[in-house]
Amino acid sequence: MPLTFEDLLARARALPRLGHRALLGIAGSPGAGKSTLAEQLVRTLNGEGEPWVAHVPMDGFHLADVELDRLGRRDRKGAPDTFDAAGYAALLRRLREERDEGGEVVYAPGFERVLEQPLAGAIAVPPTARLVVTEGNYLLLDTGAWSRVRAQLDEVWFCAPDEDERVRRLVARHEEFGKSHQEAVAWVLRSDERNARLVAATRERADLVVRDLVGWPDRHGRPRTGGEPGPVGTDTGC
Template sequence: MDYVDELAARARALATAAGPRRVLGIAGPPGAGKSTLAEAVVEALGGLAALVPMDGFHLADAELARLGRADRKGAPDTFDAYGYAALLARLRTPRSGETVYAPSFERELEQPLAGALPVSPETPLIVTEGNYLLLDEEPWSTAVRPLLDEVWWVAVDDTVRVERLIARHIAFGKSPSAARAWVLRSDEANADRVAAGRERADVVVDVDTGTVTVTSTTTTPSAR
């Protein structure tokens, strides 16, 4: 991923800019490679960045069953969007000596895990990734998007993306037929729902071509 160096430099400029802590979002459809890119950027920045994924705010299976949404797990209303926004707001204003513990999502359990990701108050950049960071629906557009200084969109060939999703579901316990059925019914419905977010991104990362396109007129802050 040669383009990671370019993106890491952009993220580093955010991390080292004068002023308050910044929050960088990475969005895209399911299976686009958001997590892989986010992890690579955070690793490249060393201690300058911490990764806090949106997936930690999945509702637990018991609550999804109570709400009648278990068969749509992964849809926008199967996340605690307001809880996610509250955490982002807290992360934007770190307090000296206070470590923030964010939730993660355990793929083996298919459940959120509270208090799994410690974020030091000294870390200048938060990187967060998820499907719905650019969704033009409340509460995502009104409660989440304003808390993100910049959002990147990850684009990849749909055939590659779908096969990647199917392989992921198989790896975590679904049969091949059940995995394909879930992806084509649920994951692809979510992919269609978020597709327009590409037009609202500050940066578009085309994984197939390895190109990075800056679409926003907002420039990355100058480093200290």
């Protein structure tokens, strides 16, 4: 029987334990719907009463363009070695170790989509946040500093939508943030799809695979119609 969005909410609610903050990771290839799912989970769970869930995306750990230029990696922006993976793993560890009583606000970097640059200290995680949802491409990668990430996460869900739909959404997203259609297609085929193949190979390490995404509220709270992403069909990978 396929899981519903309500099933995913129940699974997320059950993650925090008494006295311990839980970290939920959402992984998947570029354009898989990770941010949309994370944002809707956080919005819905926080709408049930006092806010208790925080959202800390991996994208805040993009290296700045000036550093990518220095390293000669600007044309591969989005590849694993264009992030501060060690810094991301260290932040997750700090978030895990913080306790509600006597804890302090933890500041995490954000990412400005229009500028395509990280922003230091853009996200505040209060000590009252009992669940932190983080999402990104490489949460399940087991090479280099990325291998430290999985150990900090209580669960990782992997978004695996229809591939044609994923690519279509990815091209549309690049167009939304300033690329022409030709530039968007070229970037997706040259860079994003190379990264997507790498990410797809990590799917078996996930605790849950979310696929056939149809039939849940969009980021504005409106019910989705056929052909739009939303978690319905799933299979477990734990």
